[in-house]
Amino acid sequence: LRARPDDERIVVTGLGAVTSIGSDVETFWRNLLAGHGGAAPITSFDTSGYKTHIGCEVRDFDATNVLGEHVSRLSRATQLAATAAAMSLSDAGWSWSGPARATSQRPAVQPLDALRTAVSIGTTLGEPQILERMPETWDDWRPESPVWQGLVDAPCSVIAQQVAAAFQVRGPNATIPTACAAGNYAIAHAYELLRSGRADVALAGGADAFSRSAFTGFSRLLAMSPDLCKPFDRNRRGLLLGEGAGVLVLETLAGARRRGARVHAEVLGYGLSCDAYHITGPHPEGQGASAAMTKALDSAGVRLEDVSYINAHGTGTVHNDRIETLAIKKVFGKRAYDIPVSSIKALTGHVMGGASALEAIACTLAIQEGVVPPTWNYETPDPDCDLDYVPNAPRHIPVRVAVNNSYAFGGNNASVILGAVS
Amino acid sequence: VIPSAGHLGIASCGVVSAVGVGWEAMARALVEGRSGVAPAALFDTRALRCHTAAEIRDFDPHAFLAGKPLRGMSRSAHLACSAVSLALGDGGVAGAVGGSCADPARTGIVAGTVYGNVNSVVRFDVESQREGPRFVDATLFPNTVINSPAGFASIYFNIAGSNTTISGGISSSFAAIDYAAGLLASGSVDSVLAGGFEELSQWVYLGLHNGGRLAGSRAGDSENGTPFDRRRTGFVLGEGAAFVRLVRPETVQSGGRAPLAWIAGRGSAFVPGRLGEPEAVDAGEVREAMARAMREAIAAAHLSPADVDVVWASASGSRPQDALEAAALGDVFGPRAEQIPIAAAKGSLGECFGASGALQIAGALLTLREGLVPPTPGFIDTDCVPPLGGVCSCLQRIEARHVLVNAFDGLGNNASLLLSRAE
Numbered sequence: 001l002r003a004r005p006d007d008e009r010i011v012v013t014g015l016g017a018v019t020s021i022g023s024d025v026e027t028f029w030r031n032l033l034a035g036h037g038g039a040a041p042i043t044s045f046d047t048s049g050y051k052t053h054i055g056c057e058v059r060d061f062d063a064t065n066v067l068g069e070h071v072s073r074l075s076r077a078t079q080l081a082a083t084a085a086a087m088s089l090s091d092a093g094w095s096w097s098g099p100a101r102a103t104s105q106r107p108a109v110q111p112l113d114a115l116r117t118a119v120s121i122g123t124t125l126g127e128p129q130i131l132e133r134m135p136e137t138w139d140d141w142r143p144e145s146p147v148w149q150g151l152v153d154a155p156c157s158v159i160a161q162q163v164a165a166a167f168q169v170r171g172p173n174a175t176i177p178t179a180c181a182a183g184n185y186a187i188a189h190a191y192e193l194l195r196s197g198r199a200d201v202a203l204a205g206g207a208d209a210f211s212r213s214a215f216t217g218f219s220r221l222l223a224m225s226p227d228l229c230k231p232f233d234r235n236r237r238g239l240l241l242g243e244g245a246g247v248l249v250l251e252t253l254a255g256a257r258r259r260g261a262r263v264h265a266e267v268l269g270y271g272l273s274c275d276a277y278h279i280t281g282p283h284p285e286g287q288g289a290s291a292a293m294t295k296a297l298d299s300a301g302v303r304l305e306d307v308s309y310i311n312a313h314g315t316g317t318v319h320n321d322r323i324e325t326l327a328i329k330k331v332f333g334k335r336a337y338d339i340p341v342s343s344i345k346a347l348t349g350h351v352m353g354g355a356s357a358l359e360a361i362a363c364t365l366a367i368q369e370g371v372v373p374p375t376w377n378y379e380t381p382d383p384d385c386d387l388d389y390v391p392n393a394p395r396h397i398p399v400r401v402a403v404n405n406s407y408a409f410g411g412n413n414a415s416v417i418l419g420a421v422s
Numbered sequence: 423v424i425p426s427a428g429h430l431g432i433a434s435c436g437v438v439s440a441v442g443v444g445w446e447a448m449a450r451a452l453v454e455g456r457s458g459v460a461p462a463a464l465f466d467t468r469a470l471r472c473h474t475a476a477e478i479r480d481f482d483p484h485a486f487l488a489g490k491p492l493r494g495m496s497r498s499a500h501l502a503c504s505a506v507s508l509a510l511g512d513g514g515v516a517g518a519v520g521g522s523c524a525d526p527a528r529t530g531i532v533a534g535t536v537y538g539n540v541n542s543v544v545r546f547d548v549e550s551q552r553e554g555p556r557f558v559d560a561t562l563f564p565n566t567v568i569n570s571p572a573g574f575a576s577i578y579f580n581i582a583g584s585n586t587t588i589s590g591g592i593s594s595s596f597a598a599i600d601y602a603a604g605l606l607a608s609g610s611v612d613s614v615l616a617g618g619f620e621e622l623s624q625w626v627y628l629g630l631h632n633g634g635r636l637a638g639s640r641a642g643d644s645e646n647g648t649p650f651d652r653r654r655t656g657f658v659l660g661e662g663a664a665f666v667r668l669v670r671p672e673t674v675q676s677g678g679r680a681p682l683a684w685i686a687g688r689g690s691a692f693v694p695g696r697l698g699e700p701e702a703v704d705a706g707e708v709r710e711a712m713a714r715a716m717r718e719a720i721a722a723a724h725l726s727p728a729d730v731d732v733v734w735a736s737a738s739g740s741r742p743q744d745a746l747e748a749a750a751l752g753d754v755f756g757p758r759a760e761q762i763p764i765a766a767a768k769g770s771l772g773e774c775f776g777a778s779g780a781l782q783i784a785g786a787l788l789t790l791r792e793g794l795v796p797p798t799p800g801f802i803d804t805d806c807v808p809p810l811g812g813v814c815s816c817l818q819r820i821e822a823r824h825v826l827v828n829a830f831d832g833l834g835n836n837a838s839l840l841l842s843r844a845e
Contacts, residue, residue, distance in 0.1 A: 049555045070698035082697075099697050124567055126589075131543045134625070143469045143628060152629030153700050155536045155775075156568055157589040161834050164694040173692040173835060174597055175589040177535075177568035185586060192604050213543050216550040217563030272610075274585035276526060276576040279494075279564045288582075295610070409564055410573025412585055 006254035012264040014092025014249030016084035020056035032373040037347040056242035056349030075127040076209035080245035082166040092249040098168035117169035118199035120190040122182025122206035123353035126156025179408035183357030188270040205247030206357035231314035231343035234382035239315040242349025246357035265364040268417040271295025275411030286327030288413040296415035309402040314343025342390040346376040356406035363402035425671035431681035436508025439662040440476035452796035457770040465624035472638035476660030476772025494561035502571035502619035505663035530584030530611040533572040534594025534618035535776035541623040583611040593829035593837035595779030617665030617780035647739035649766035652805040657738035660772015664780035687840035689718025712750035719838035731822035736830040738768040748806035764812040779829035
């Protein structure tokens with residue numbers, strides 16, 4: 001690893017997650033290791049016209065616990081993101097002056113400097129549930145309906161704006177809607193803001209609400225599994241749609257040490273690329289996916305043999321898992337067969353813009369706890385997917401460096417590299 | 423103006439706007455005071471109190487995307503790809519239509535937008551509920567994802583270095599430029615297409631109408647969207663797309679042709695609203711943030727407010743917002759705020775949200791290159807304090823070296839750019 005001064009090293013000091021397998025980080029992690037998935041019959045909307053009826057919705061979640069009475073006017077993705085952000089700041093030992101409530105009893109070490117705290121949140125669809133209320137009122141829609149007002153109050157940029165409102169922070173603020181790689185893009189953006197000195201602390205992550213239009217769309221692309229999501233399995237039949245949010249607190253190692261914060265892991269670097277090939281399908285040789293991994297390794301100053309774990313995009317669709325395997329082999333050569341690769345989407349479903357943020361949290365915990373979360377539901381090897389996918393049982397090994405992959409519509413690819421703090 | 427390390431060169435500019443397609447056409451229309459505001463034709467406004475929009479009419483994307491399959495693309499994608507095509511043209515403001523970018527792996531795109539996918543999500547969801555989810559046209563689905571216009575642009579013009587969509591209110595385009603600056607500084611690409619896009623959506627129109635934000639949308643108001651004018655009653659919703667191709671100063675100096683202008687300074691200030699009340703405004707805080715963004719941009723260019731020759735204001739016709747921008751201009755420029763020439767082009771271009779900032783930059787090139795400050799059609803006088811004497815319904819001429827460009831949400835994201843002339 002390349003030596004860098006502490007004020008150029010970016011570390012993770014806080015974690016917050018709201019998912020279908022747990023509305024806090026501890027439950028999320030416990031269920032990842034125990035194999036308890038979030039798949040269940042969908043309740044957000046009527047699925048009777050669809051071929052499949054299963055999704056990974058967040059159930060045991062009440063945003064009023066954290067966001068109080070303000071919650072009624074926030075739409076779903078914002079609620080999920082702001083709640084995960086409160087958890088993450090509490091975990092990091094920060095206090096704040098905004099209306100959100102702390103989620104843990106850990107004593108707050110220091111109050112946040114509002115002007116120096118950035119927010120960078122990724123999403124695929126923004127606030128689709130508001131738009132999806134329209135068809136119900138379609139046949140007798142009236143211009144004065146409150147539906148329209150809600151719509152303009154919730155463009156996608158409202159997510160980062162209202163996360164900032166919850167903590168009254170005023171640093172650089174952006175929502176990054178780069179589809180299903182958005183969480184990693186948002187982490188990369190925050191990393192640059194911190195390294196360039198534009199902010200001292202950043203809330204970085206991703207969020208998406210359960211969306212009927214996404215469910216319809218993936219169904220029409222024949223990408224939706226009727227039952228289980230089985231990443232890398234020969235009999236995989238597609239993804240399961242999920243929802244949730246993951247938010248990390250990032251700051252410089254120098255800053256974290258000055259205030260005596262607990263450091264979970266280090267963000268070593270990242271790589272972004274663009275397929276420039278097809279709007280929904282991956283490049284057939286995984287060109288963009290391998291370019292993102294290579295750029296990330298370069299930016300992190302990490303050698304191939306340093307990598308202990310790859311958290312795959314691993315959606316469970318026929319194409320993604322085959323092409324991602326190809327791309328990993330292209331980058332790592334023979335070494336690819338020695339690296340544990342797993343996908344947590346078997347349990348969480350595909351949380352779209354929130355996915356890679358949640359997976360960055362899984363990487364962080366793998367590093368911290370020395371356990372690789374497995375690929376659950378794995379039964380039958382596929383000759384096209386012949387790597388070590390850590391099937392069905394957690395693996396206790398030291399994890400020094402983890403690569404977090406994410407790929408998206410539009411050909412957007414992003415890999416983020418996390419490591420143990422040396 | 424000699425560029426310094428933090429400068430970004432604007433190598434070319436592509437525009438699709440309600441007053442013209444291509445930089446030249448837009449510039450001529452603004453100079454002649456031709457407004458793009460007219461009764462909306464894309465949708466029916468008969469049940470509403472107001473009827474105008476700054477809509478792009480008779481627009482044929484085939485002219486810019488010859489031979490490309492356009493059927494599965496949203497209007498947002500058509501507008502964005504056409505502007506990118508123009509920006510990839512001959513490298514000059516005249517904007518010949520471009521094909522593929524020169525160095526795919528070293529070229530990136532960063533696009534700003536706010537409501538760019540609203541029409542597509544509603545259309546897809548409504549159709550799936552009417553026709554049944556098994557029968558809805560699957561090719562409409564990619565448009566529901568907000569980054570699809572940038573995705574289509576990357577495919578059609580082979581932009582493979584980097585691709586990001588970013589959203590931060592009315593200053594989304596400036597957020598895109600900020601992000602592009604980071605890409606260029608990191609050395610991962612040599613050239614970035616940065617800008618924004620926004621399509622006119624009847625649903626957004628309805629929402630803004632019901633919120634009383636459009637000109638004439640409140641009972642008894644006339645439909646007047648003239649920025650800073652005493653009679654203004656709100657803004658006119660617009661649509662458009664604009665992209666600039668940004669390069670590092672070294673690229674320009676090592677044999678490239680002179681840029682159209684430099685982006686010499688960038689500033690921003692964010693105002694968090696109240697949780698659950700995205701529209702609640704604290705006027706004092708907003709005014710302070712607008713002033714902070716302007717001061718930061720000017721200081722980043724190592725200049726002082728006295729060096730700024732012209733302001734391209736964010737003012738849109740909004741009653742509170744224009745007054746706050748005027749007050750903030752007073753805070754930054756002191757007594758000079760009453761004389762400094764001001765362009766307020768949203769009266770002609772409409773409020774185009776994610777595209778607004780990039781359209782403003784395109785307009786500011788006119789001031790830097792030709793010494794022209796376009797008129798604000800319909801402007802009579804102002805009730806803003808200080809009274810901005812530099813807003814005029816006539817064309818103003820001034821040798822401008824430095825232009826300040828604003829894109830303000832008020833509550834939310836506020837950003838300013840300082841543009842300098844490139845000799």
